[in-house]
Structure formats: C-alpha cells, structure tokens
Amino acid sequence: MRKTIEHVAQLAEVSKATVSRVLNNSPKVTEQTREKVMKAIKESGYYPSAMARRLTTNKAETIGLIIPSPQDKTFGNPFYTEILRGFTHQAKIEGYDLLLFINEHQFNYSQLFHDRRVDGLLLVGVNRNDKGIIQLSKNNFPYMLTGKIDYKEANYVDAENRKGAYQAVSYLVNLGHKRIGYLGGSFDFVFNQERFEGYLQVLKEHNLEYGKELTMESINTEESGYEAMRKLLESSSIPTAVFVANDLDAIGSMKAVKEKGLRIPEDISLIGFDDIQLASYTEPTLTTVRQPIYEMGTTAISLLVQLIEGKKEVPLKVELPTQLIIRGSSGGKI
Amino acid sequence: MRKTIEHVAQLAEVSKATVSRVLNNSPKVTEQTREKVMKAIKESGYYPSAMARRLTTNKAETIGLIIPSPQDKTFGNPFYTEILRGFTHQAKIEGYDLLLFINEHQFNYSQLFHDRRVDGLLLVGVNRNDKGIIQLSKNNFPYMLTGKIDYKEANYVDAENRKGAYQAVSYLVNLGHKRIGYLGGSFDFVFNQERFEGYLQVLKEHNLEYGKELTMESINTEESGYEAMRKLLESSSIPTAVFVANDLDAIGSMKAVKEKGLRIPEDISLIGFDDIQLASYTEPTLTTVRQPIYEMGTTAISLLVQLIEGKKEVPLKVELPTQLIIRGSSGGKI
DNA sequence: ATACCAAATGTAACCGCTTACATTATCTAC
DNA sequence: GTAGATAATGTAAGCGGTTACATTTGGTAT
Structure with missing residues (x-):
C-alpha cells in the first residue's frame, strides 16, 4: 500500500x-x-507524491521541450542529439523534468501552460517567423529558443553564426581562393541567413566576385547537399572553394564533387559548419566551424529556469562563440 | 486569474x-x-488542471523515456533519433506525455514509480545484464525495452536480428564470397550477439572458414568502425567481404578500406545493418539490413500503454521483421 | 392525479501535499 | 519564579479536480 x-x-x-x-x-x-x-x-x-506537491505549490517542475516535427527531415541531424545531451544534463541539475513534444502542424504551445503541465518551454529549430513565439512573449510565458528568430523580443541562445562564417571564408581567402561558392540552408532560419551574410561580407571586403551562380540553397541533409552541389557544379566556371553552411550538406556535397570527378581539396576546397561527429570521418576529413552545441543546450536550460523562477528579465539573448576546426577538406595555399 | x-x-x-x-x-x-x-x-x-486531475485519478498520464547516457558515444546514433520519432508520435496518440531521462550511472528507475511521476518506463539501449530491469519486473512496474536482454521475463520489442544477419551473409555467399569477415558491436547488447550468430550460422551451413582473424569488435561509431576495420585489414589474408553489424561502423569501415587503397565493392564487399538515412549517401552507397526503427518505436509505446492500463499480461515480447536493402557496397557476383 | 422508477444532477468527501496562523515549549532577563 | 520573547510544532484550510452516494427531476403506468 x-x-x-x-x-x-x-x-x-x-x-x-x-x-x-x-x-x-x-x-x-x-x-x-x-x-x-x-x-x-x-x-x-x-x-x-510528485503530483500532490505540484498541485499545492502550483509548479509543474517541468520544462516542455519542443523539437521539430518527425516529418521534418532535418530532425535526424546530429545537432539535435548533441543539444539534447546538454538539455537533459542541465535539467537534471536544476531539478526539472523534461517533457518531450513534437512541433506538429498547428501545435499550440500555450496549451501546455494553460493546463499547467509545464513551467516553461524550450523550443528547438523554430522557423524565423513563427507566430506562436510572439504569443508566448505577449502572455509572458517563460520560454527559450535555441536559435534566433525575427521577433525582436524573443529569448534565445544561439551561436555566433555570422562571425563563424566570416572566419571560415576569410580562411579560404587567405589560402588564395578568389572564386568562393556558398551552399546553405533556407533563410527560413535566421542562422542560415547570418552565415550567408558572414560569407558575403568577406567577399565584399576583398572585392571578390559573388552572385547567384555562386550560391545554392539546400535543407541540411546529405541528400539535399548532394543535389545542391550537383547543380552548383553545372555552372560553366565552377568555384575553387565552397563554404557549405552546415556539415550534413557538406557531406552530401562531397559525394557530388567526387562524382563529378573532382578532388577535394585539390580541385575544390570545402568548409562546413557545426562540427558534428561525422565531420572527422569523411574522406577527406571536413574542415568546419564548430558550434558549442552542448553548451548551447546547458545554457538554454539554465537561463530558462532563471526566467521561470523570476531571477532574470526578458528579453534574454545569448550568443556563444564558434571556432574554426581545420582538417583535410580545406587544403593549403593555392 | x-x-x-x-x-x-x-x-x-x-x-x-x-x-x-x-x-x-x-x-x-x-x-x-x-x-x-x-x-x-x-x-x-x-x-x-493536469496536476489536479493526476492527483485525484492517481495517474501520471506520463511515460518515462530512458535513453543512454550522454557520455555514451552511441547516443549520437541516428537510430535513436528515428526511434524517438516513433515514440513521440505514438505517445501523443495514446494521450501520454513523454518524460526524458538519461540513464546515468546508478540511475534508479524505481524512483520514478515511487513518487508517481510516471505510469510506465520505456528503456532504450539497455545493457543485456542490467539488474535494474529485474527489479522493475519483480515490482510489477509496467515497462518496455527496445532490445532484448538476458533476463527471461523481460518485456521488449526488437528486430529480427539473427534473421536479418542471416539474410545479409547468405546474400554475400550467393555472390560467391568464401572468406567473409564480421565486424560488430559489443556482446553487451544481445542484438549484437544475435547478429553475429546469424552470420556464423551461414558460414557453418556452407562450411566456410570462420574464426578470430575474421572478426573484429567495435562500438557503433564511425570512429570505432574505422579503427576496427584497420585492424581487420592488417591480417595476412584479408576477407573479400565483411558483414558490419551496424551502419555507423560500416561507414567508418569504408574509410579504413579506402585508406588501405582497396576498392568497395571490387576488393571488399560490405554490408551494414540498420539502414540509417546516411547509408544512402556514402560512397559507394551502403547495402544494409533495414530495421523498422520507427515502427519499433510506435509498437513499444503502444504495448507499454496496454501494459499500464492492464490490457496485456507480462511478459510481452515482440520481434519485428528486417529487410535486406541492396545498394552499391555489396557488389555483384565474383 | 398518484405512485413509482430511471435518468440527471448535486453534495461532499477525498487525493496528498504545503503553509498561514495558532499554539505550545524553551529560553532569557529580572 | 515569572513575564515576555522566540523558536518549534501543530491545526486546518486549500490546491483543483473526481466520484460514491444522495437528491431531484421527469416520464410512465395506473
């Protein structure tokens, strides 16, 4: 009994x-x-009894974790697994349970607050103009995003995307590349745009060529990276280096480059972004911009808890530094 | 208000x-x-109020999901992401919340039942002789495993590992291979042993050579697969085909094979296991045994709920069928 | 119209805690 | 030894639902 x-x-x-x-x-x-x-x-x-305690204190002791829909192919990205590690670790430390939800079509975040199942929400991979977030803010619900969005009042933790991209492309320029392509994800996500802007900034600062025939869009999967690179390589004058704004696309890109009979990095240098584990096991190994994914996870939880417990004020915006990891795919001076 | x-x-x-x-x-x-x-x-x-309802009805309306420790490198395996898709999807349908926990050292499952935070537990990637499971069974706590363990009374949903391996290696034999290697994960997990046994059975049925110099252990990561294959290739007479019992190891293996200057599948044929998304984007593409990962996820939740609600009796054991997906790495007749 | 019964609704206890407030025990100062 | 202050403990209400049981309502048969 x-x-x-x-x-x-x-x-x-x-x-x-x-x-x-x-x-x-x-x-x-x-x-x-x-x-x-x-x-x-x-x-x-x-x-x-946890429930009795939660009822009396009116606290759920729980954070709702909202991950992209299973339908969304990007969900398989190792980025999510890694950031999940950070979430679970920090949540345990802070004494909060983590409720897992999937961000399905028309999913109503607020519901979770109304029936008091969660004290706060942690949203991963949110589209830049997701209207739901505005509602959360307006209602003063504690929440945290991993990744910036357009809404100015949004709380988020992100990486220094522009800076990271800037660093990567600068590295390519210093190696002597004049014709540098860009391949990256949809601007539906701010981080993709920022990476592109970092890329563009370098080209402009060095008066290098840029334009449509040098850029290609993809969706952060091996498959899309492969397709995008194929298209990019159809151009009459192909670039000598390509900055691929995420590792999964970069890995797909590699396949396309090889299929075309070109060598990496001799014919085309490649730099990725993320530094997923796999980046060390491609052929050649992938030079990439490392995001502190795990730390983004722990930081997000920690800040969210402070928001919940009224120890911080909104808006809460944090950007963590990136780091260029040089491996085989970027090659040497040309 | x-x-x-x-x-x-x-x-x-x-x-x-x-x-x-x-x-x-x-x-x-x-x-x-x-x-x-x-x-x-x-x-x-x-x-x-969810908490008030849960207190009065004495139901948490919640399933505890226990995933391998972040320290465990295998956690990054796309297998987990995929099965998570199945879990979340089905849990929503069944009206249960999913609480995320990490299986850290000495983590006490029972705790979660005692304070009534969960109605049942779903454990992923449990070691074959995990003693905690026995306690769950003895206490008659509803739980479900994804993956068999040694404990005879355990509830689980798994894939037909032995059969899948048998199918894959038979395919290699039919192509004419006589010297077939095995590279796979630790026998700490039953599924690894079963895959090995499936492999061994084929060799024995065809009176083919088998033994220590043809088998190598790894831990389901690109890195370990790479290292293991390197060692396997140090042998004086290397195999003409290797069955690599999981895709991540297979992908790492590919790198080692190429580094050695050997071609896939011309010099060595390779077959993996799992059919993770990446398997279609390796060079060459990876022939592999597909597990119905997503279905394993939905099935596990569905059965667990029936256990919780007293609609099924323990022990509950389910094995889902696998399927050989033939791609580039296995090659043709030799 | 009356008696009876089933269906619809209401009453109140209970789930297992927390906490404001009341009470009692303990200590200090004289 | 006693008054007064303070610290420790107890009392009871309340958190927001569910549900067994009591009561009322409405319909049917006579």
Whole structure:
C-alpha cells in the first residue's frame, strides 16, 4: 500500500506539517525531530507524491521541450542529439523534468501552460517567423529558443553564426581562393541567413566576385547537399572553394564533387559548419566551424529556469562563440 | 486569474460534478446541459488542471523515456533519433506525455514509480545484464525495452536480428564470397550477439572458414568502425567481404578500406545493418539490413500503454521483421 | 392525479501535499 | 519564579479536480 505523509507523521509521532518541513529542509526544525522523521521515512519506505506537491505549490517542475516535427527531415541531424545531451544534463541539475513534444502542424504551445503541465518551454529549430513565439512573449510565458528568430523580443541562445562564417571564408581567402561558392540552408532560419551574410561580407571586403551562380540553397541533409552541389557544379566556371553552411550538406556535397570527378581539396576546397561527429570521418576529413552545441543546450536550460523562477528579465539573448576546426577538406595555399 | 472548474460551474449554473462529467464525456449528461457547460468553458477560457486531475485519478498520464547516457558515444546514433520519432508520435496518440531521462550511472528507475511521476518506463539501449530491469519486473512496474536482454521475463520489442544477419551473409555467399569477415558491436547488447550468430550460422551451413582473424569488435561509431576495420585489414589474408553489424561502423569501415587503397565493392564487399538515412549517401552507397526503427518505436509505446492500463499480461515480447536493402557496397557476383 | 422508477444532477468527501496562523515549549532577563 | 520573547510544532484550510452516494427531476403506468 502506498505510503503518505500521514503515515510518516504517525510513525514519527509528529504532525504532517513537521514531516513536510523536514522534506523541504525548512530551517525551523530541531535536529532531533529531523532525525526522528528521517528514520520514519526510511522505515516506512515513503516517497512524497510528485503530483500532490505540484498541485499545492502550483509548479509543474517541468520544462516542455519542443523539437521539430518527425516529418521534418532535418530532425535526424546530429545537432539535435548533441543539444539534447546538454538539455537533459542541465535539467537534471536544476531539478526539472523534461517533457518531450513534437512541433506538429498547428501545435499550440500555450496549451501546455494553460493546463499547467509545464513551467516553461524550450523550443528547438523554430522557423524565423513563427507566430506562436510572439504569443508566448505577449502572455509572458517563460520560454527559450535555441536559435534566433525575427521577433525582436524573443529569448534565445544561439551561436555566433555570422562571425563563424566570416572566419571560415576569410580562411579560404587567405589560402588564395578568389572564386568562393556558398551552399546553405533556407533563410527560413535566421542562422542560415547570418552565415550567408558572414560569407558575403568577406567577399565584399576583398572585392571578390559573388552572385547567384555562386550560391545554392539546400535543407541540411546529405541528400539535399548532394543535389545542391550537383547543380552548383553545372555552372560553366565552377568555384575553387565552397563554404557549405552546415556539415550534413557538406557531406552530401562531397559525394557530388567526387562524382563529378573532382578532388577535394585539390580541385575544390570545402568548409562546413557545426562540427558534428561525422565531420572527422569523411574522406577527406571536413574542415568546419564548430558550434558549442552542448553548451548551447546547458545554457538554454539554465537561463530558462532563471526566467521561470523570476531571477532574470526578458528579453534574454545569448550568443556563444564558434571556432574554426581545420582538417583535410580545406587544403593549403593555392 | 486562473480559472477553475468552480468558475465554470457557476457560469453554467450547474455543479462542479456536472462540469467534470462533461469534461470526461460521461454519458449521463443531457445534451442541453452539455452545451450549456461547453459554452461556459469557452467563455471563461477554462483549462482543467493536469496536476489536479493526476492527483485525484492517481495517474501520471506520463511515460518515462530512458535513453543512454550522454557520455555514451552511441547516443549520437541516428537510430535513436528515428526511434524517438516513433515514440513521440505514438505517445501523443495514446494521450501520454513523454518524460526524458538519461540513464546515468546508478540511475534508479524505481524512483520514478515511487513518487508517481510516471505510469510506465520505456528503456532504450539497455545493457543485456542490467539488474535494474529485474527489479522493475519483480515490482510489477509496467515497462518496455527496445532490445532484448538476458533476463527471461523481460518485456521488449526488437528486430529480427539473427534473421536479418542471416539474410545479409547468405546474400554475400550467393555472390560467391568464401572468406567473409564480421565486424560488430559489443556482446553487451544481445542484438549484437544475435547478429553475429546469424552470420556464423551461414558460414557453418556452407562450411566456410570462420574464426578470430575474421572478426573484429567495435562500438557503433564511425570512429570505432574505422579503427576496427584497420585492424581487420592488417591480417595476412584479408576477407573479400565483411558483414558490419551496424551502419555507423560500416561507414567508418569504408574509410579504413579506402585508406588501405582497396576498392568497395571490387576488393571488399560490405554490408551494414540498420539502414540509417546516411547509408544512402556514402560512397559507394551502403547495402544494409533495414530495421523498422520507427515502427519499433510506435509498437513499444503502444504495448507499454496496454501494459499500464492492464490490457496485456507480462511478459510481452515482440520481434519485428528486417529487410535486406541492396545498394552499391555489396557488389555483384565474383 | 398518484405512485413509482430511471435518468440527471448535486453534495461532499477525498487525493496528498504545503503553509498561514495558532499554539505550545524553551529560553532569557529580572 | 515569572513575564515576555522566540523558536518549534501543530491545526486546518486549500490546491483543483473526481466520484460514491444522495437528491431531484421527469416520464410512465395506473
């Protein structure tokens, strides 16, 4: 039979209130009675009911984690697995449970607040003009995004995308490349646009050629990267280097380059973005811009909890630094 | 201000009980009053409190999902992402929330039952001799594993690993291979052993050579697959085909084979296992045994819910069929 | 119209905690 | 030893639902 706080109280010969105080580490309880109560808890095999506690305190002790729809192919991206590691780790530390939801068509975030299943929401991979976020903000619901969106008041943690791209493309320029292509994901996501802007900035600063025939859009999968690179290589004068704004696309790109009979990096240099694990196991290994994915995860949780507990004010915006990891695909001076 | 069932009751001029009945679709309520109540709910913007409901009904409406520790490198395997898709999808259908936990050192599953945060547990990637599972069974806690373990009473859904391996290696034999290697994960997981046994069975049935110098262990990562294949290729007489019992290892293997200056499939044929998305984007594309990962996910949730609701008896054991997907890495007749 | 019965609704207890407030025990100062 | 202050503990209400049981309503048979 399920033990309640009442049983423990009787066993320890104190009131329910005292047991509750011991459970919550209230300072106003004698060491002596604390021990008595602890002993009773041990003996009875009592576990406090999470639901009862949550009902009385009006806290769900829970964060809703919203991940992209399974339909969305990008969900398979190792980026998500890695950031999930950060989430779960930090959530445990902060004493919050993580509820997993998928961001399906017309999914109503607010619902989760209304029935008090969550204290806050953590959203991954949100489209830049997702209107739902505005509602969250307007309603003053605690939430955090991983990845910037257009809404100016949004809370988010992101990587320094523009800077990272700038660094990567600058590296290519310093190697002597004059004709540098760009292949990246949809501007539906701000980080993609920022990476493109970082790329563009370098070209402009060095008066290098840029334009439509040098850029190609993809959707962060091996498959789309493959297709996009194929198209890019159909051009009459192909680039000597391509900045591919995410690793999965970069890996797909490699296949297309090889199929065309070109060598990496001798004929075409490639730099990716993300530094997923796989980047070390391509042939050649992939030079890429590392995002601190795990830290983005822990940071997001930590800030969200502070928001929930009223220790921080909105809007909360954080950008973590990136780092260029040089491997085989970028080659040497030309 | 937060609306309760009491407000709705007053607005609709009925009792709390009636509102509750409407909320729970009780048949014993007039269509007329039902409408009256629904109208009041709409007008007041009322949402029933999940915690209050859970406390009274003594149901958490929640399944605990236990995934391998972040420390465990195999966690990045796309297998997990895919099965997660199945979990979330089916859980939503069944009306259960999914709580995410990481299986850290000494993590005590039972805790989650004791404080009633979950109604059941879904465990992924559990070690074959995990003692925690026995406790769950003994305590009659509803749980489900994805992947068999040694404990005979365990509930699980798995793929037909032995059969799948048997099919793959038979295919290699039919192509004319006589010297077939095996590269796979640790026997700490039953599925790895089963795949090996499937492999071995084929060799024995055809009186083919087998032994230590033809087999190599790895841990389901590109990196380990790479290292393992390197070692395998140090042998004086290398195999003409290798069955690599998971795709990530197979992808790592490919790199090692190429580095050695050997061609796939001309010099060495390769077959993987899993059919992760990436398998279509390797060079050459990877022949592999497809597991119905997504279906394993939905099935596991569905069965767990039936266990929770007392509609099925333990032990519950299900194996889903696999399918050989023939691509480039296996080559033709030799 | 009356008696009876089933269906619809209401009443109130209960789920297992927390916490404001009341009470009691303990200590200090005189 | 006593008054007063303070610390420790107890009492009871409340969190927001569900549900067994009681009551009322409405319909049917006489």
